[in-house]
Amino acid sequence: MTERLPESPSQTAGPYVHIGLVPNLLGISGLYPHDFGASPIKNGAMGEKIRIVGNVLDGDGTLIRDALLETWQADAGGRYPGTEGADPNVTGWARRITDLKTGAWQLDTIKPGAVPGPDGASMAPHVSVFLVARGINTGLQTRIYFADEARANAACPILSKADRPDTLIARQTAPGAYRFDIRLQGPDETTFFDI
Amino acid sequence: MSGLLPRNRALHPPALTPEYRSTRLRAPLRPLVALPSTLSEETGPVFGHGMLEPNDSDLIVNFTGTPALGERVIVHGQVRDEDARAIPGALIEIWQANAGGRYRHKNDSYLAPLDPNFGGAGRTLTDDQGRYRFLTVRPGAYPWPNGGNNWRPMHIHFSLFGAGFGQRLITQMYFEGDPLIALCPIAQTVPEGGVDRLVARLDMDTAIPMDALAYRFDIVLRGRDQTMFENCKEGL
Numbered sequence: 001m002t003e004r005l006p007e008s009p010s011q012t013a014g015p016y017v018h019i020g021l022v023p024n025l026l027g028i029s030g031l032y033p034h035d036f037g038a039s040p041i042k043n044g045a046m047g048e049k050i051r052i053v054g055n056v057l058d059g060d061g062t063l064i065r066d067a068l069l070e071t072w073q074a075d076a077g078g079r080y081p082g083t084e085g086a087d088p089n090v091t092g093w094a095r096r097i098t099d100l101k102t103g104a105w106q107l108d109t110i111k112p113g114a115v116p117g118p119d120g121a122s123m124a125p126h127v128s129v130f131l132v133a134r135g136i137n138t139g140l141q142t143r144i145y146f147a148d149e150a151r152a153n154a155a156c157p158i159l160s161k162a163d164r165p166d167t168l169i170a171r172q173t174a175p176g177a178y179r180f181d182i183r184l185q186g187p188d189e190t191t192f193f194d195i
Numbered sequence: 196m197s198g199l200l201p202r203n204r205a206l207h208p209p210a211l212t213p214e215y216r217s218t219r220l221r222a223p224l225r226p227l228v229a230l231p232s233t234l235s236e237e238t239g240p241v242f243g244h245g246m247l248e249p250n251d252s253d254l255i256v257n258f259t260g261t262p263a264l265g266e267r268v269i270v271h272g273q274v275r276d277e278d279a280r281a282i283p284g285a286l287i288e289i290w291q292a293n294a295g296g297r298y299r300h301k302n303d304s305y306l307a308p309l310d311p312n313f314g315g316a317g318r319t320l321t322d323d324q325g326r327y328r329f330l331t332v333r334p335g336a337y338p339w340p341n342g343g344n345n346w347r348p349m350h351i352h353f354s355l356f357g358a359g360f361g362q363r364l365i366t367q368m369y370f371e372g373d374p375l376i377a378l379c380p381i382a383q384t385v386p387e388g389g390v391d392r393l394v395a396r397l398d399m400d401t402a403i404p405m406d407a408l409a410y411r412f413d414i415v416l417r418g419r420d421q422t423m424f425e426n427c428k429e430g431l
Binding site: 003004005006007008009010011012013014015016017018019020021023026027028030031032033036037058059060062064066070072074080081082083091092093100115116117118123126128130132133134135136137138139140141143158161162163184185189190191192193194195 | 201202203204206207208209210212215217218219220221222223224225227228229230231232233234235236238239240241242246248251257258259275276277278279286288289290298299300301302303314315316318352354360361363364365366367381382384385389390392393414415416417418
């Protein structure tokens with residue numbers, strides 16, 4: 001048996017996370033030529049182009065304007081980047097912030113396919129989210145599912161374990177357009193995973 | 196892909212830590228839904244050396260080329276998983292205040308001035324032994340609004356990626372001997388003295404005479420299940 005080490009404890013990313021992770025979005029030029037995670041897709045990515053927009057709200061319903069979200073997703077065929085046969089034009093990972101003034105975040109991507117899940121089951125199309133901000137001690141894990149995938153959602157082995165699955169389903173507002181708000185507290189508190 | 200070990204949440208701060216005031220309205224109050232990892236957590240983005248600039252890990256010169264003001268320090272260490280295996284190719288991104296305790300951020304209006312030659316961020320990839328090294332200046336302590344006379348200890352923010360998105364970790368590094376650690380509501384969110392594992396040790400063996408002091412900060416990321424095959428059948 002090898003030595004077992006305890007995972008390093010998490011600490012809040014704080015209000016100045018932008019300096020470290022997306023300095024160009026903050027208007028700091030001179031550090032890096034490009035921020036990492038500017039887009040999860042490249043030109044030529046296969047699949048339906050979609051836009052997901054939303055807010056992040058605190059327990060008073062106030063918009064959080066200092067949050068950073070990272071998203072990770074499969075390609076249109078349900079293959080994760082780096083795995084066999086994956087679309088080379090899908091990097092799958094993005095960094096988004098809630099706008100410092102408006103509090104809105106937006107992700108332009110392609111709709112992911114269903115992904116193989118536990119025990120041969122299939123996980124409904126989804127985008128994984130890692131959310132940090134001042135006042136969040138440990139980065140929060142959640143998932144964005146899609147309202148127009150009702151059958152796949154009903155059969156998803158992960159979504160079915162969520163106690164409030166409705167909080168994980170992005171509402172379709174137009175073809176290719178979705179809205180997904182994240183609520184940190186309250187009666188509609190978003191389901192967060194430890195997964 | 197092998198499964199990720201379940202996170203031991205007792206090692207991490209609880210979501211709600213009222214002494215750190217911002218958690219009061221931002222901490223989810225319902226329990227997390229705990230599930231075994233899936234492909235969505237076991238895979239993750241891959242970063243390569245081609246994505247980095249040569250000076251990205253040297254915060255003293257990576258902003259303008261002219262050296263930043265402050266006490267020169269090397270911050271280095273090793274990234275391993277819970278089974279003590281080195282993690283090569285891990286992306287580490289750091290950010291910090293300047294030597295006076297001021298961040299280059301439009302929302303920071305502290306009295307201490309900006310240093311025109313200090314940006315305050317760096318990034319690197321761990322080598323094949325999981326090792327990393329930054330050159331920077333020691334960040335200053337600074338006051339912050341938390342309802343009292345609150346000061347952040349000297350600290351550097353660390354963001355880390357393992358091979359899977361579910362290993363993602365953001366934390367902070369403190370400096371050995373800083374008396375403000377024990378007084379900081381954020382540092383003290385870590386349960387049962389665990390903050391000690393976020394305190395970098397003075398490392399005179401690595402310090403460079405007449406040049407830079409050194410601190411060592413080792414980091415442990417969530418591990419991978421070695422017995423995934425057996426557990427799989429009993430999983431979800």
